[in-house]
Amino acid sequence: MGGACSRKRDQQVNEDSVLRGVSGRYCKSGSSKWLANSFSRPAVDSKQGRGKCPSLMELCIYKIREDIDKYNTFSMLPRDISQQIFNELVYSQCLTEVSLETFRDCALQDLDLGNYPGLKDSWMDVISSQGSSLLSVDLSGSDVTDSGLILLKNCTNLQSLNFNYCEQISDHGLEHIGGLSNLTTLSFRRNNTITAEGMSAFSHLVNLVKLDLERCPGIHGGLVHLKGLTKLESLNIQCCNCITDSDMKPLSGLTSLKELQISCSKVEDYGISFLKGLYKLALLNMAGCPVTAACLESLSALTALLYLNLTRCNLTDDGCEKFSGLRSLKILNLGFNEITDACLVHLKGLTNLESLNLDTCRIGDEGLINLTGLQRLRCLELSDTEVGNNGLRHLSGLVNLESINLSFTVVTDSGLRKLSGLSSLKSLNLDIRQITDTGLAALTSLTELTHLDLFGARITDSGTIHLRNFKNLQSLEICGGGLTDAGVKNIRDLSSLTVLNLSQNNLTEKSLEIISGLTQLVSLNVSNSRITSAGLKHLKPLKNLKSLYLESCKVTANDIKKLQATDLPNLENFRPE
Structure with a gap:
């Protein structure tokens, strides 16, 4: 939050949370x-x-x-x-x-020590002393080594182990957990030392249900050791760029698989053909894989498939008619592909769809007519497409829509009137320079809105009077507009706000006094304004505040630290820092 008003991201597909598509970042120090x-x-x-x-x-x-x-x-x-x-x-x-x-x-029974500071091998003796009672251990982000894992071999009833970001565990460490046959969940995210040879230890974990090897670059050829794990339901090998078509073949017999994540791998259409027999597969994440629409023929055999992520693949309109066979889909991500309105014709029959992502596709107004029958649609992502005012008329009948992203489209104020009947709408992203006070006025009937993003819109003090209608707002961004302290007065009664971004507006410390009653605020951004350290005293009532951004203001890091020490004990992130 903050920074330049043109904030279109070159979105990566390193998705720690596949359903949200949000990039994850791990920082060991100070975590x-x-x-x-x-x-x-x-x-x-x-x-x-x-x-x-x-x-x-x-x-x-x-x-x-x-x-x-x-x-x-x-x-x-x-x-x-x-x-x-x-x-x-x-x-x-x-x-x-x-x-x-x-x-x-x-x-x-449960030792949840994930990313706990100072955890190392010398702690393992006490941890292992819990013996057969121990069921779950999270050692993620620790300095535990292969030697420390030796002691766990006597904890024979262990069901869950988490070694994410444990950089000092190698193949030798895997040998020590190979005998823990009661394990159902095992995670080794971001490990550069595990190899295909070391994965042979997994072949003994016959009760394994969930295995996470995200960002493990040395496991090519090692999936062959999973062939006997017939209870495996979830496998995450995304962001392992070593994975190729040949690695998919051993998975063909894992008929209990319900979730498979292979995003950012080198798997192509041929590799996907090995998945045809996985009839229970409900979630398949292939974001960033070099597949084409030809893979849809193999996917059409997956009758249980509910979630499909094809973001940043090599899709074009050619072959997209096969989408019509995926009638069970509830969530479909097609963002950042070279598809046009011609592809959307084949989505007409996907009447179970609840979420559709077309971010940065070559979609225009006329293509949206193919969505009119998708009455269960709740989330629609149209950011950075060619959609304009005329296309929005096709959305007016989608009464179950709860979230629409129209940022970086050519929609203007007049088009927003076509959304006024979507009474279920809770989240609306209008990161569009053409939107003004008039457009905001057209939205006043959307009283259920909880998230409103007007980042970069030309909203002035006069326009903010319309914000009074949105009593349920929890997140509001009006960045780079024409607001002064007078306009902020219309925000003071939005008591449900937890996130407020008013950066790059002409504000003074008077605005901090006005919003001091918004005690639910968790994040506040008033960067690039005329606020000085004298205004910080008004933030004292905001005891829930965790993030505070005051970049390019006349405020120093020491000013904020003093406030943190005396009045804002929950403050974790702040700038300047």
Whole structure:
């Protein structure tokens, strides 16, 4: 958020989350990913006196955390209590190698230590002491090596292991987990040292249901060792550019497969032909693979297919008639391909479609007439296409639409009137320079909107009065418009806002005073404005704020750090930094 108003991304297909198509980035140093643990923490804020009243057990656990140095062992406690104490120490980042020793022989079941700072081989002795009780271990982002994995061999009931981003684990480490035959989930994302030879250890994991080898560049030829894993339902080998057609052949017998991700590999049409017998396959991600529309003939045999990602492939209109056979599809991503309106003719019969992505395709107004029968469509991506005002009339009957992206199209104010009847619309992206106050006025009937992106639109103070209608807005971006402090007054009552981007407008610290009542804000961007450090005092009530962007303002990193230390304890990301 922030930066230049022309923000069309050269989107990559490194999709950590395939359903959202969002790029993932891992940063080992200073990572806060460990906060997103699966266990829950009570909603209590002792400093502010807010949230539900903690239970007696919770208060005891908080006290133990504060006095953790006074304890030698928790092995005499019931397992569920020891587990809660362990989780609290991890959540609050109070667990150390010394305090970990108190959990020796506690028979814990779940050790969620993903990206926890300082985790290394010397911790593994206590971890392995949980013995046959241990069911799940997340060591992602740690400095654990092959030697550390030796100790896990006695934890024979382990069902889930996560070694994502563990850069010091190699084929030798795989040998030590080959005997854990109860494993159902195994993940080794972003590992440069695992090879096809080392994958032979996987052949013994006969109960494996989910295997993740994303960004493992040395596994070409190793999928042959998966042939006997008949329970395997999910396989992720995306962003492994070593994978070719020959690697697909061993998968042909894995008839339990429901999810297969091979994006950014070298698999072509021939390799896809080996998937014909995977009748349970529901999700297939081939984004960035050098396939053509010819692969659709093989895919038409996959009667259970619900999700298909063909973003950035070599698709043209030639051969696209085979799309008509994929009648079960609910989600179809065709973005960044050389397809035109002629291709859309063959999507008419896909009446189960709920999401369609045509980003940066050569689609125009007349092609959209082929979508009028897709009454279940909820999400439509038309960014960077040739769609204009006339094409929007074909969408007026799609009453279940909840999200439309029209950024970088040739739509203008007059075209937006055709969307006024889409009462279910919750997300609307209008990153279009031609949109003005008049266009915003045409949208006032869309009272269910929760996300409105007007990045780069020419919205002025007069236009913001129409924002008062959108009481449910959670995310609002008006970047590079003509706003002043006067226009911001019309935002002050949008109490549901969690994300607000008003960068590149003519704002002063008065705007910060106006929005100080938006206490649900998690992210605020007012970069490239006339705000000074004197205005930061108005942000004190925003206790939920995690991201704050004040680039190119008269504010220094030290100014923000002082505010963070005294009043914004949840602030994690800020600029300048």
